[in-house]
Every structure is written in structure tokens, then in C-alpha cells.
Amino acid sequence: MANSLEKKRSSQLVRDIRRHKSVYLLLLFPLTYYILFRYVPIFNGQIAFRDFMALDGILGSKWIGLKHFKTFTHSYYFWELLRNTLMYSVGKLLFSLPLAIILAITIYECNKPFLRKIVQTLAYLPHFLSWVIMYGILLALLAPGDGIINDVIKLFGGKPLDFLTNTDAFPWIVILSDAWKEMGWSAIIFIAALMGIDPSLFEAALVEGANSWQRVRYITLPSILPVIVIVVLLRLGTILDAGFNQIFMLYSTPVLSVADIIDTWVYRQGLLEFQFGLATAVGLFKGFIGMFLILGSNRLVRRFGGSSLF
Structure with a gap:
């Protein structure tokens, strides 16, 4: 019962995406921007806790805490x-x-x-x-x-x-x-x-x-x-x-x-x-x-x- 209900919701989602594909395509550009320039750089936030050296890279730099x-x-x-x-x-x-x-x-x-x-x-x-x-x-x-x-x-x-x-x-x-x-x-x-x-x-x-x-x-x-x-x-x-x-x-x-x-x-x-x-x-x-x-x-x-x- 639960599996059939989940399949029904998935198929409904696919149909909705196909019906409004132009809207989702427009949404793709801002999503790409935020992923590349907002979320991916979060990984580099650990520089704040390291003695960052460009030649050593982020993970190779010494951890110094606060x-x-x-x-x-x-x-x-x-x-x-x-x-x-x-x-x-x-x-x-x-x-x-x-x-x-x-x-x-x-x-x-x-x-x-x-x-x-x-x-x-x-x-x-x-x-x-x-x-x-x-x-x-x-x-x-x-x-x-x-x-x-x-x-x-x-x-x-x-x-x-x-x-x-x-x-x-x-x-x-x-x-x-x-x-x-x-x-x-x-x-x-x-x-x-x-x-x-x-x-x-x-x-x-x-x-x-x-x-x-x-x-x-x-x-x-x-x-x-x-x-x-x-x-x-x-x-x-x-x-x-x-x-x-x-x-x-x-x-x-x-x-x-x-x-x-x-x-x-x-x-x-x-x-x-x-x-x-x-x-x-x-x-x-x-x-x-x-x-x-x-x-x-x-x-x-x-x-x-x-x-x-x-």
C-alpha cells in the first residue's frame, strides 16, 4: 500500500514537471548560480580554522581552530x-x-x-x-x-x-x-x-x-x-x-x-x-x-x- 502510494506521488511529480517544464528550465539558471557561487564555496569556509597556505591547499593547511x-x-x-x-x-x-x-x-x-x-x-x-x-x-x-x-x-x-x-x-x-x-x-x-x-x-x-x-x-x-x-x-x-x-x-x-x-x-x-x-x-x-x-x-x-x- 505504501509502495503504491509512493509510486503514485512520484509519477504525479514527473507529470507536473513535464507539464511545467518551461518554468523549471527558467528556475535552472538561478539554481545553478546559487549552487556554484553560494553553496560550493561553503566548503572553503574551513579556511577560517586553518593556517591557510596557497601551495598546500585547503586540506593540506594546518588546523589552528579559533x-x-x-x-x-x-x-x-x-x-x-x-x-x-x-x-x-x-x-x-x-x-x-x-x-x-x-x-x-x-x-x-x-x-x-x-x-x-x-x-x-x-x-x-x-x-x-x-x-x-x-x-x-x-x-x-x-x-x-x-x-x-x-x-x-x-x-x-x-x-x-x-x-x-x-x-x-x-x-x-x-x-x-x-x-x-x-x-x-x-x-x-x-x-x-x-x-x-x-x-x-x-x-x-x-x-x-x-x-x-x-x-x-x-x-x-x-x-x-x-x-x-x-x-x-x-x-x-x-x-x-x-x-x-x-x-x-x-x-x-x-x-x-x-x-x-x-x-x-x-x-x-x-x-x-x-x-x-x-x-x-x-x-x-x-x-x-x-x-x-x-x-x-x-x-x-x-x-x-x-x-x-x-
């Missing part, structure tokens, strides 16, 4: 790196997420299609620019000699400021430039969530005399709250990824105390000094921290009756 993890956590710069990384990650989350939500609601509420398209295009465009180009734009704006902002400061009789080498200004430049670059792209998911709201809710609110702010407060925001929670949970998983490309392009020696993050330190120690084991250990360290943050925050959200990932 030495690389201790080297990182006992480093003179550990707490400074952790502080800077969290400062930028949390700062970007606190600035970029509300701005993305506000932009999405503004675009959704706009009644003029032409204006909506212009705003969407201008908001999405910076996302497709590399940080090399963004650095050139920021340099044109903030350069101490002929930057546009410093020209305005000098016009009013002030002294020019070197924003990119100022330890007080640099963190704000990083956080605000990231918000400028990614705000439009982040708003896409919220716009999609807004499109799923039942229009009859807004019609009923209009009949009851609700103004625009009341509709946003009592209908729009509660309707997209589950999406906001999920986005925050996913961002918590990458809380130790403060944006290597951006920091690497913007930072310099004068602001190293507030600009150096875990990823830039790993770049110098792991790649420039060929300490691949140490770099891998730090990567695993970040992964474990992100995993625990996601699991913990997801459990708290689920306990209080909110939307969760699982």
Missing part, C-alpha cells in the same frame, strides 16, 4: 571597527528607510502621472551609478577649493570647509549620500505594497471626511506595516555590512578613526597582506551575528503578533 577569531576580537581596532560599522549601518537604516517610505507614499498619492514619472526616474537614477561616479559628484559638491557648497559658503563670507577629511562631517556625508543614492530603489518595494491596498478603503475614508494625512496615518501606513517589518528584519541580517564600496571610495587617512569599518579592515588585512584565513573568519563572524539578529528579532515580532519572516 586562532583567527581571537586575532580579530583581540585586535586593538576591534571595538573601533565595530562601533563605526554599527554607526553607519544603523544610521543608514534610520535615515534611508523612512525616506524611502515617504517617497513611496508621495509617488503613490501624486495625481499627476507626468510628474510622478519624472520623480520616479530622478529618484531611481542614482542607484544605477557606481560609487566611483558618486564620489566624483560629491567631490564636485564638497571640494574645499572649488566645490559648489564651499563656493556658496565663500559667497556669504565664510571659510571653505574640507568636508571629506573632517571627522565630524564625514559620517553624515556617508549616511546622507547613501540615502540619496538608494532611497528611490528602496521605495520600489513599498510602492508595490501600496498598489495592493484596497481602493475602497480610501473611498470610504473620503466619504467620512478624512483628509490626506488621516488617510496616510490610518490606512496607508497600517496596510504596508507588514512589509516594513520584513524589510527591517532583512536589513538586520546585514547590519555588519556598512557598505564597503562607498566607504572605500570616500575614506582617507585623516578620517580613518571614524571611517574604518570591518570590511575595509578585512580588505587590508586579508587581501593586501594575504591573510585569507583571517578574512574568512571575519566573514563567518559577521554571518553568525546577522543570523542571530534575524532569528531573535523575528521571534520577538512573532511573539507580539506582528508579521514575521517564518
